[in-house]
Amino acid sequence: MPIKEIDLNPQIRYLSILDEKGHLDKDLEPEISDDLLLKLHRTMLLSRRFDERLLSLQRQGKIGTFGPIKGQEASQLGAAALLEDGDWLVPSFREMAAEIWRGKALENVLLVYGGYNEGSIIPDEATFLPVAIPVGTQILHAVGIAYALAYEEKDRVAMVFFGDGATSEGDFHEGLNFASVFSAPAVFVCQNNHWAISVPRSRQTRSRTLAQKAVAYDMPGIQVDGNDILAVYAAAKEAVERARKGDGPTLIECVTYRMSVHTTADDPKRYRKEEEVESWEKRDPLTRFQKYLKEKELLSEEKIEGLESEIKDEIKKAVERFNKKAESYKDSLTMFDHLLAELPDYVQEQKEELKRELDEKKQTG
């Protein structure tokens, strides 16, 4: 019997529009309004500085462990920029920039990392989920939301972020598979930052790209320069439009780099070389975006200085609000809040036990 070639169309494109030297491919340059470009830049700069501030606060013991986003601003903002009202953002734990873009308050980021349950509050109108820590599990939630959006004929999409490590988890495969079977309006954005704590991307999978995993699910997959906000934007635009039209999900692999630590409890010197980090410094998404914007005459050194100063002040005020709120959140009994719609009687009794314990502690000082 003659052997049949089954055509899977396994070609994966790599998209780069604004390279690390700031060279622009004008043919591929996406149309983005000046207003949107400046907003994106401001959020990128704000996230970078806020991230630095968070790290310093953690070193001072003012907040706890968290995962810095340094270097990954473009790969999350470029994609989140496509979300409109009613679209959903499903983060993992390294999407602080995308969350801020979608309206998460800086002091709420501080409160959660500071260990205050009360900081977990998400505003009623917000269509984003809280930070998800178990790797890859949030992918399924996004698929469920996407299914529900299509079920209610909403032409809205659910965009979910996860890392290279997550692509080894079962939930990644189950999620892409499920979304593909039902053509759910989901956009899967993999932030391939090359490191899952100390395990390099090459150990995560033999696949030459992560994007090609989409082929297995008969889903479009694309690999982009994750530090090129224009390429991320262009790929995400296509993916979001595809999902909105009802043509199903897409996998976008953003090739980026985790410039900082996995979390503040990590020491990267134990497993990676400084030269590698330095080589990626040259590919910083922020500097090349600033170069592009300067060439478009939307930014200048003075304007950037002005923004830096504005942002410093914004962060300062957020830290002040955080401190003030943290002071007011001293009631440990709030740990019993939001377990179920109503607290069962015997759990209420346990709350009263704790109350007595805390009252005694106060009395004996």
Place this chain on the structure above:
Amino acid sequence: MQKLNLVQAVNLALKQEMEKNDRVVVLGEDVGVDGGVFRVTDGLIDKFGEKRVIDTPLAESAIAGVSIGMALYGLRPVCEMQFSGFSYLAFHQIESHASRLRGRSGGRFHVPMVVRMPYGGGVRALEHHSESREVYYAHTPGLKMVIPSTPRNARALLVSAIRDPDPVIFFEPKAVYRAFREEVPEEEETLPIGEPQIVRKGKDLTLISYGAMMRPALEAASKLEEEDGVSTEVIDLLTISPLKHETFTESVKKTGRAVVIHEAPRSFGPGAEITARLVEKSFLYLEAPIRRVTGFDIHMPLFQKELDYLPGVARILKAARETLDY
């Protein structure tokens, strides 16, 4: 009034809730075209279509995780684990997220989903198909764990579970699926979650049980009356978690003697929690140690020996008589 078995009663609950509320959807393996391997979801796909009655790929974590997403959005998913023994793949999603998202979001989100699963032994099934691991779910804060025992209460509890704003794990005793028929009203009926019922009143001994063990418990109570002249109070927990103990702690203050019956292994089982509550609340009224009539601390054997594993009337009677004689 129509007489339905447990399968039909659950089917009725699903059908009526889906008629009432467009946002109720059913998903799981084989639930659509095949109507479920026990036929519990039979006919639903013809009535409500494949967008609402979803045959999923073979992926339990996805079934649970996708249901969580749907529930966060605002749908009311009723998903199915084909057997409780296969639900562990979904357990991660249920413990790590379904039970936590209300707290994690400061109340902004909640997860109104139901996870239905056939559980328990007595149907001569393969390995993994007869487990009774309700404690895994009961021990997880932020979930409700409901176990009906008859067609009528299964229908009423499932309706409440679907309407509940929080995640409900709904264990269906498969040994009872087709065991008997009972009058089930066509008109909507609910039972509140978290309320054990006294199904037989008595004054000498309290039997506490749930699920498929209710029948041997009630049979034992009858025999104690006929043969020993003993008046036995029998309590059906109906909801394992949240566990409202007053029904049984007050009963034992009256009777002074208690026997707990469950299929699940003895150690660290629901009987242990019930015993602890009885000791905390009814200690001075106890005339005898509290006895637990349970499965053994082993895995359910293959079916040739399952009836020796499972508590039956004889084992219950022995423990009851020893408690009465103490």
